[in-house]
Amino acid sequence: MKHITNLYIEPTTECNLSCSICSRNHWTNETIGHMEHHTFERMISSLPPNVERIVFSGVGEPLTHPNILSLIAQAKATGCKVGLVTNGVLLDDTMANELLKLELDELWVSLDSVHEEEVSSLSGDMDNINVYDNVLAFAKKRPGHYTSPKTTTLGIAFILMKSNLQQFRHLLKKAPFMGVDMIKATHLLPYDEAQLSEICYERLLGMNLFQEQQAITTHVDIPLMESSHLEDEGILNQLISPTLSASLFEVPIVRQKDKCKFVEDGYIFVRWDGEVSPCVALLHDHYAMQQGVKRFNGSCSYGNVKDCSLQEIWDQREYQEFRKRVADFVFSPCTSCGPCDLFETNGADCSGNIFPTCGACLWAQGLFQCP
Numbered sequence: 001m002k003h004i005t006n007l008y009i010e011p012t013t014e015c016n017l018s019c020s021i022c023s024r025n026h027w028t029n030e031t032i033g034h035m036e037h038h039t040f041e042r043m044i045s046s047l048p049p050n051v052e053r054i055v056f057s058g059v060g061e062p063l064t065h066p067n068i069l070s071l072i073a074q075a076k077a078t079g080c081k082v083g084l085v086t087n088g089v090l091l092d093d094t095m096a097n098e099l100l101k102l103e104l105d106e107l108w109v110s111l112d113s114v115h116e117e118e119v120s121s122l123s124g125d126m127d128n129i130n131v132y133d134n135v136l137a138f139a140k141k142r143p144g145h146y147t148s149p150k151t152t153t154l155g156i157a158f159i160l161m162k163s164n165l166q167q168f169r170h171l172l173k174k175a176p177f178m179g180v181d182m183i184k185a186t187h188l189l190p191y192d193e194a195q196l197s198e199i200c201y202e203r204l205l206g207m208n209l210f211q212e213q214q215a216i217t218t219h220v221d222i223p224l225m226e227s228s229h230l231e232d233e234g235i236l237n238q239l240i241s242p243t244l245s246a247s248l249f250e251v252p253i254v255r256q257k258d259k260c261k262f263v264e265d266g267y268i269f270v271r272w273d274g275e276v277s278p279c280v281a282l283l284h285d286h287y288a289m290q291q292g293v294k295r296f297n298g299s300c301s302y303g304n305v306k307d308c309s310l311q312e313i314w315d316q317r318e319y320q321e322f323r324k325r326v327a328d329f330v331f332s333p334c335t336s337c338g339p340c341d342l343f344e345t346n347g348a349d350c351s352g353n354i355f356p357t358c359g360a361c362l363w364a365q366g367l368f369q370c371p
């Protein structure tokens with residue numbers, strides 16, 4: 001992608017929850033802070049012309065930024081579609097009214113067992129908060145609630161874990177009646193041994209599903225059928241195997257491999273302090289458990305919006321070269337190999353690539369996705 005199309009802004013790294021799965025617990029050399037007004041102003045006043053969508057997200061709770069409504073208003077004034085990702089705790093009646101008044105285009109709320117547990121442990125003024133109720137109330141307030149199109153798209157972000165799959169099933173049943181337009185499920189990035197046992201994709205990594213597959217020889221097209229039969233006979237598992245590609249009534253069950261949506265679709269991420277990264281995975285220094293080892297993922301910035309415009313940063317030679325490496329996906333296949341000594345960081349790989357390497361990135365293998 002030649003242009004910036006999607007601008008993700010991290011307004012703050014502060015949060016009103018302390019989830020066990022939060023990457024903030026495993027940051028190194030990072031401080032917590034809010035984006036300053038002049039940083040935001042500088043960035044938004046020289047917005048590149050092809051930006052279509054601005055999303056307030058990142059690691060932290062955007063609604064804890066003291067001026068978030070003014071930031072949203074300024075983002076809306078650019079003519080872009082504007083979205084917000086929240087844990088929903090502060091989505092009370094007043095906030096819902098304000099967001100609707102600003103004609104927010106997308107609202108994404110994290111609604112899964114991890115967030116639920118944290119919300120239920122809140123105390124003081126915050127106890128008795130029920131994010132489900134907040135979501136329901138927001139959905140009903142939207143002009144067009146009973147019709148389509150609605151003024152604000154309402155989405156649920158859900159982190160899949162072994163222990164909450166039943167909750168996910170319930171959500172699928174309830175979502176249409178709650179007024180939810182979209183559910184974006186993703187996987188858990190485990191940060192310690194205990195969380196490792198919760199992931200739902202270990203078999204996919206173990207079976208080298210994502211390596212170059214000379215073995216793929218057969219394409220199978222199946223008709224609509226009752227899923228219980230697919231599950232009972234283990235057919236579903238077989239369909240996501242390295243030896244087959246599959247489609248459901250001619251609609252391909254796409255298996256993504258070595259493809260970075262962020263880079264290919266023109267995404268750019270701005271951290272709360274103005275540093276600019278190509279993706280959410282490279283926004284903060286952090287450790288995570290991968291292939292059974294604690295791996296350090298260093299953050300990568302190609303500039304700071306306090307010093308230059310987004311377009312100048314995007315056009316920088318080093319950034320262009322990085323995007324080319326990602327588009328060609330020249331990296332070693334670390335998700336299905338390893339771990340070797342080089343695997344312990346994203347600093348280098350055995351194909352001679354240097355920081356930041358993307359061969360171990362689970363976003364690029366279709367396992368992780370962001371709203």
Ligand code: SF4
Pocket residue numbers: 015016017018019021022023024059060061087115
């Ligand atoms: S809501 Fe998000 S940012 Fe806040 S603690 Fe939980 S995972 Fe971290």
Ligand code: SF4
Pocket residue numbers: 332333334337338339340341342343348349350351359
């Ligand atoms: S860098 Fe290590 S883990 Fe990655 S592909 Fe090479 S040998 Fe395997």
Ligand code: SF4
Pocket residue numbers: 259260261262263278279280281282326357358361362363364
């Ligand atoms: S492949 Fe992964 S680490 Fe590399 S730019 Fe894309 S999301 Fe970031």
